Amino acid sequence: NAGVTQTPKFQVLKTGQSMTLQCAQDMNHEYMSWYRQDPGMGLRLIHYSVGAGITDQGEVPNGYNVSRSTTEDFPLRLLSAAPSQTSVYFCASSYLDRGLQETQYFGPGTRLLVL
Amino acid sequence: AQKVTQAQTEISVVEKEDVTLDCVYETRDTTYYLFWYKQPPSGELVFLIRRNSFDEQNEISGRYSWNFQKSTSSFNFTITASQVVDSAVYFCALEVDGADGLTFGKGTHLIIQP
Numbered sequence: 001n002a003g004v005t006q007t008p009k010f011q012v013l014k015t016g017q018s019m020t021l022q023c024a025q026d027m028n029h030e031y032m033s034w035y036r037q038d039p040g041m042g043l044r045l046i047h048y049s050v051g052a053g054i055t056d057q058g059e060v061p062n063g064y065n066v067s068r069s070t071t072e073d074f075p076l077r078l079l080s081a082a083p084s085q086t087s088v089y090f091c092a093s094s095y096l097d098r099g100l101q102e103t104q105y106f107g108p109g110t111r112l113l114v115l
Numbered sequence: 116a117q118k119v120t121q122a123q124t125e126i127s128v129v130e131k132e133d134v135t136l137d138c139v140y141e142t143r144d145t146t147y148y149l150f151w152y153k154q155p156p157s158g159e160l161v162f163l164i165r166r167n168s169f170d171e172q173n174e175i176s177g178r179y180s181w182n183f184q185k186s187t188s189s190f191n192f193t194i195t196a197s198q199v200v201d202s203a204v205y206f207c208a209l210e211v212d213g214a215d216g217l218t219f220g221k222g223t224h225l226i227i228q229p
Contacts, residue, residue, distance in 0.1 A: 033216050035216070035219075040124075040221055041221060042119075042206060042219035042220055042221040042222055043206070043208075043217070043219040044219070045215070045216035045217070048215075048216050058215070058216055088158070090160065102165075103162055103165055104150075104162065104217065105162070106152075106159065106160040106162075108158070108159050109158055109159065109160075
């Protein structure tokens with residue numbers, strides 16, 4: 001198993017550009033999520049999905065879109081990048097056991113710099 | 116709303132010392148899970164432990180141990196005989212509803228000096 005994979009590992013964008021951060025998992029996990037990590041802030045939930053076709057907002061969803069057309073993939077889209085979106089982005093997946101997550105598996109992260 | 120507080124921003128100890136990382140959480144839910152993750156300088160997040168709210172037994176895994184006390188809403192993490200490889204940022208996290216993801220503390224940067 002490859003676990004949770006993320007691409008790219010590093011990206012530089014100019015303000016206003018759009019891009020998609022890719023996330024894939026091969027563990028057949030129902031639950032997938034995106035977090036951003038900023039210095040001194042810990043990780044904050046952006047969007048999540050409890051299954052294909054189902055997505056919802058987390059704590060900091062503004063400026064980001066997601067979709068979940070398959071169980072394996074959960075891309076995160078930045079529609080118009082802003083410097084405030086400079087961050088490290090982590091994708092995670094897990095099984096749901098009676099509504100609660102089993103161990104979350106995190107991807108290696110994508111480091112995004114918006115100029 | 117949930118909250119996780121890691122009051123220690125940074126801890127520096129000399130190798131072989133014992134060190135305890137504090138975690139205090141807030142939730143009104145009676146069913147929840149607590150987690151600890153390690154983030155080494157390479158940046159990945161490494162799962163360490165998951166503990167549910169109904170299991171207050173302390174856990175030991177090698178040099179690592181965890182003390183869960185519901186009475187004080189704390190889930191502290193102790194490293195015994197610390198090693199340089201333990202240097203990392205450690206995050207405590209809380210889950211009360213799977214769909215809402217994990218609420219993370221801001222992390223404790225642990226520096227183990229040789």
